Each structure stands twice: as C-alpha cells, then as structure tokens.
Amino acid sequence: MRVVVVGAGDVGTHIVEDLADAHDLAVVDTDPDRIEALGSSHDIDTVEGDGRSLDTLEAAAIRDADVVIASTDDDAVNVMVCGAAANVTDAFTIARVKSGDLFDTWQEFDDAFGVDRMLCVDRLTAAALVRTVALPGALATSTFVDEQVVMAEFEIDDGDEITNQRVEDADRFPALTFAGVLRDDAVLVPSGETVIEPGDRVVVIGSPSSVRRFATTLSPTGALEPDDDVIVIGGDEVGCRTAELFAENEYTPRLVEHDSERAAELENRLSDVSIEEGEATSAAFLREVGVGNAELVVSTLDDETNYLVSLLARRIGAEHTASVVGEREFVDLFEAAGVDVTVQPHSVVAGEITRATRGYTDEAAILERDSAEVLEITVERESALAGEAIEDVAHDLPDGFVIGAIVRDGSLTTPRGGTVVQVGDHVVVFADTDALDEIATAL
Template identity: 65%
Template sequence: MRVVIVGAGDVGTYIAEDLAESHEIAVVDTDGERVAELESTLGVTAIEGDGRSLDALEAAGIDEAEIVIASTDDDAVNVMVCGAVRNSTDAYTIARAKSADLYETWETFDDALGIDLLLPVDRLTAAALVRTVALPGALAVSTFVDGEVEMAEFDLAADADLVGKSVAEADEFPSLTFAGVIRDGTVQIPSGETVFAADDRVVVIGSPSSVRRFARRLTPGAALDPDDDVVIVGGGTVGTRIAELLEQGGYTPRLVEHDPERVATLDEELPETTVIEGDVTTAGFLTETSIDEADLLVGTLDDETNYVLALLAKNVGTGHTAAVVNDSEYVDLFEAAGVDVTVEPRAVVANETTRATLDYADEAATLERDSAEVLEITVDGESVLAGESIVDVAHDLPDGFVVGAVVRDGSLKTPRGGTVVQVGDHVVAFVDTDALDEVAAAL
C-alpha cells in the first residue's frame, strides 16, 4: 500500500519508521536535508517541497496512494493538504490538529474539510494521561474491543510482590494473562516457569477490572480514587480536557492557572473543578496550593517548568506526579527523576495515526520503543486460528506470539491452551516485533 506523509518532523518521522517496512512510503517536507535523511535510513521516497503544492503531492505519487497523512505542526497546512488531496484523488486522508475549534468543526460537518480522520492532539494526550494515572503503577494503558479488554505495562520494583515468583505462582487474577516480559531490552514470552525479576517490564492483558486488581496488588495504596486530591497545573487545552475527563470519572480536581481571564472562563466551564489563580514560578506557589498534600500533581506546561515542578512536588511529599513531555529527548530525564507518568503528545498522535493505517489488525499498540505490539484481530475463516485450540495452533505460529484475550459475542474469555478460537472472535495478542510479519500473514 502506498502512503504519502506530508511533514517530516517528529510525528511524520515516527509514522514513516513504523510503516516503512510494510508499505511503500513517500515523505514530503520543505526541509531537504530531513527528507534526504529519511530516504537514506528508511528507504522511503523523499520529496523536497511544500505539501500544499499539487506538484509536490503528485511527485510523491498521490495518484497511487491509498492514504495521505498530513502531519505538519501547522493545522492550516494540514487542512489545505487534505483538501488538495480530496479534490484530486480518492485517497483516505488523515490529519493531526492542535485546535479544539477545528476538531469540533470537523466533528459537526461531515466532509467539510476534506479530512477522513482528524486526530486532535490535545484531546488524545489528555485521554492517554488520564487512562494511565487512573491505573496505579502503570507506564502505559491501551484498550481494545470497545473497552472490553485492557493492556497495561508495569515495571517491577525490587520489593514488588511478584519478584521471585513464577508466572504459575502469580496466576491468581481471573481474566488476566501475563502476555510478555521485557528484560534488559529483550522481549520474552513467559511460560508458567518464568520467574519475575526486579526491573522486569511486565505486560498484562485482561478485563479492565482484573488489570486494576493486579495493579492494586502490585502497588498497594497507590490507586487513584475519586476522593483523592488531584492538582492540574495549566489551564490550556490539555489541562482543561484532563479536568473534564476527571470530572466525568467522579473526581473533583483542582486546576491552577495564572491568567485571571482564563481562570474566570474555566470556573464556568468546569463545575466540579476548583480553579485557582496562581503562578507556579513564584516562591509561594507550593504553600499557597498545598501541593505537599496532593495525591497527584499533573504538569501540562512547557517541559522545563513541568520538570522543575515535578521535582519540587516529589521533594515536598506529593503522592504521585505526571507530566506532559513535548520533547521526546526529555522523556528519559523525567523518568530518571522519578516522575511516575509521562505522556508525549507527538508519540500519542503518531501511534493513533499508524493504528488508522493498519491492514493486518483492527487495533494495535506499540510497546517498548517498537520492540513489541499488542494487536486486536477479528478472526475470519482464513485465519490459522479459526476452529483451532490455542495449543494445537501454537506450532503454526512463531515463538514471539501469545494470545492475551478472546472476546466472543461481547463476553471475555481468558485464553488457555484448550481454548478453541472461532470465526468472528476478537483476539487480543502480544507479538514480538521480530515475528510481526509472520504473525500478520498467518492471522
């Protein structure tokens, strides 16, 4: 499948890296050195030019493209690219957008912008953060099969209850599968004899209730409850959306914003949120807002401010910290400093974009810098799984594959060796990226 990507920034590059092995990719950007580098490293077609130009788009092969992705940092450019494509071809168009107004317009008026799928960066970022902080200790959380199945990643501390136990000994959670273990950067498919070690990254798949029970067991006392004190710093689009989502979950957060006019607006828009006028850069901020008593502090400002704020919060005794990290190079720094949850907007929107281009699965989530994926697949009659028990079909699939959940007629079934998969079942599976092509062909 030919895919044209307009914009070779962080998002466009991430998407190109994810799709280059399985699709024919062309990248358009005004930065000639950038696209030339992608051409050299990924083998994609590089077009130096303005994506709003029909000449540049034609040079990229939009006449043959099935999907065109507008991934620049400029909403207006992305809209114009999709409009030009819609007027010229039948390609499916995807665009990223920062503007909440633009997203609302797209939702309200079908085909008004020539965009088939618009990905609202701030809304997706807020949703990813809230999903993760709601699950204690989780590094990342994804949902599948309309919310029936949840996948979560956890790092095992040296004193974690699982350390030193085998998978068989730890298998006490109904509707939960230990799908993968990432140890020293290497993906392992656990067996019953696999013994968990400190610093392992564990991937579990199961019902949301079972995943939550597992998380509470792993990090007792860390669960976020509606009566906990959650402080959001920053009343921009992301901070406001986080507050809205928390309100929907029964929380009554506090939100700190320095602009008095914005404070007045948010006070009306967020009925269950206490909106506080304050400046995080002032000396009295911590005492004025009682950050030391908060159960969770969420930073949604610039990276430098979020970093300093998280460090200060940790020092004064704030329960947990979370931050939106805009520069991917800072993620490791935040994690090394002990920030509990980091969400990178560019990675979030890039993942959502690549999910929309899948031709081998209904949904997918990428783990541990592309070392593994969790896939949702609807089983058809040609699948190697159809009509077979999991144990019988194991020899037809590579070692880096494990079924984490089976949903049939809206009911979740915990997969075991004797589970027979039927046509129409939704299967959620953990796959080592090295085995992905073989798995995709078989399923």
C-alpha cells in the same frame, strides 16, 4: 505499502523512524534542511514543496499511495492535504490536529474533509497522562476495543510480590492474561511454568480494573485512589481535558488556571472539577491551595513552567508529579529531577499514527523496545480461529503469539484453551514482531 508523509517536523520524524524499514516511504516538507536530514539517514523518497500543491503530491507519487499522513504543525494545512489526496487517490488519509473543535466537527460528519482518521494531539496527550498515572509503574499502556481492554507493560524488580513465581501462581486475577515476557533481547510466550525473573518486563492484557489491581500489587504505595487529591496545573486544552478525564474516572481533581476569563470558562465547562485561580509558579499560592498534601500534581503548560512547577510541588510536599514535555531532549532532565511521569505529545501522536497505518488490525501498540506488539483484530470467516476452540487450532497457528482477551457483544472474556472464537469477535493479541505478518495473516 506506499506511505506519503507530509510534514517532517518532530512528529513526521518519529513516523519515518517507525515506518521506514517496513514500508515504501515518501516525505514532503517545505524545509530543505529537514528533507535533506531525513533523506540522508533513511532509505526514503524526499520531496521539497508545499503538500497542499497537487504538483508536489504528484512528485511524491501520491497516486500510488496506500496511506497519506498529514503531520504539519498547521491544522488547516493537514486537512487540505488530506482533501487533495482524497481527490486523486483511494489512499487512507490521516490528519494530525490540535483543535478539539475541529476534531468534534470531523466526528460529527463521518468522512468530513476527506480525512479518514483524525488524531487530536491535545486529547491524545491528556488520555496518555491519565492512563499512565492511573497505573503505577507502567512502562507502556494502551487500550483496545473502545477501552474495554487494557494492555500494560511492567518491569519486575527483586522485591515485587510475583518475582521468582511461576506464571501459574502469579496469575491470580480472573480478567487478566500474562501475555508476554520480554527478557533481555528475547520475547517469551509464557506458559504456566514460566518463572518470572527480576528484570523481566511482563506484558499483561485484561479488563481495566484487573490491570489496575495487578499494577497495585507491584507498586502498592504508588496507586492513585479516587479520594486522593489530584491537582492539574494549566487550563489549556490539554489541562482541561486531563481534569475532565480524571473526573470521568471517578477522581475529584482540582484545576489551577491563572487567567480569570479562562477560569470562568472552565467553571462553566467542567461541572465536576474545582477551579482554582492563581499563579502556579508562586510557592505561596501552591501552599495556599494545598499542593503539599496532594497525591499528584500534573503540569500541562510549557516545558520551562512545567519544570519549575514540578520542582516546587515536590519541594512543598506533593507525593507524585507528572508533566507534559514538549521537547524530546528535555525528557531526561525532567526524569532526573524526579518527575514521576512524563508524556511527550509528539511521541504520543506519532505512535497513534503508526498504529493507524497497520492495515491488518483495528488497533496496534508497539512496545517499548519494538520487539513485540499488541494487536486488536476482528475475526473474519477466513480466520483460522473462526468457530474453533483455541486449543484445537493452536498447532496450526504460528508460534510467537498469545490471545490476551476476547470481546464479544460488549462483554470481555479471558481466553482459555477451550474458549471457542466466533466470527465478529474482537481479539487482542500479543505478538513477537519477527512473526507479525505471519500471525496477522493467519488470524
């Protein structure tokens, strides 16, 4: 597949690293140093120039592109790149933006601006924050079929309840499937007799409530409850959306914002969130608003402020901390300081863009070590599964995959051997990366 990426910053670099080995890639950027660095480390085409220029896009062979990704730091440039591409090619266009208002406009007017898929960085970051802290101990999480299905990856420790149990015995949740086990460098498709060993990374797929209950069995003291005190530091778009999502998930968050005008705006916008006006880098203020009794403090400001706030919150007595980390090289520093959850916006949006380029799936999630993926596929008439019980066609299908969930007409089914798959079903599948193309073709 021919993919043209416009913008070679942090997000563009992530995308190149994810896609270069599997696709014919061209990267466009105005910075010659960035272009040279990517060209020397990957087998890709590079073009120095402005992606809004048709001549520049022509130099990147835009007319041969299957996918065009606009990932610069300027929302307007990204929309213009997609619009230009849409005029000269039928390629699928993806634009990365920060503006929530622009994203809302795009959603309202179906294919507005020539953008087929728009990804809002701030909203994706907030969703990743809330999703991760709601599942204690999860290494990776993702949602499928309009958030009706959750995938989560957990590392199993010596003292965990399911350690040294067979999958058959550990599988005590009616809407949950043990889809995969990642052991050392091997990907295992578990049977009921598979024994879960310390150090294994277990991938489960199921309903949000079942996955959350499973997470709680592994980390009972880390589970976040609706009546726990959750404090979000920062009233920017990420902080606002984070607080909003906590409220939508039946938590009772409070949001701290230092600017009085912004605080007033947030009070009007967030009817289910308490707004506290004050300076979050003041230990006295943090004590005053009860940070010492908080179960979770989430920081969504700049890296330096987030680091300071996280340290202060833990020193004052907050049970857990989570933070947005803008710069990749700072992640280790935050983790070394004891911050429980870190989310990097560039990584989040790059991962979503990679998912959006998978032409044979509705959604896809790449697991931590790139050895397996979880795919959402809508069953077509040509699928080997269509109209068949899973156990009847299993011998005709490739090895290396498990159907973790089926959603039909808005209802989730946990698949078993006798489950009959129908045309139009959304199936969520765990797959070994080595057999991915074969699996996707068969399904």
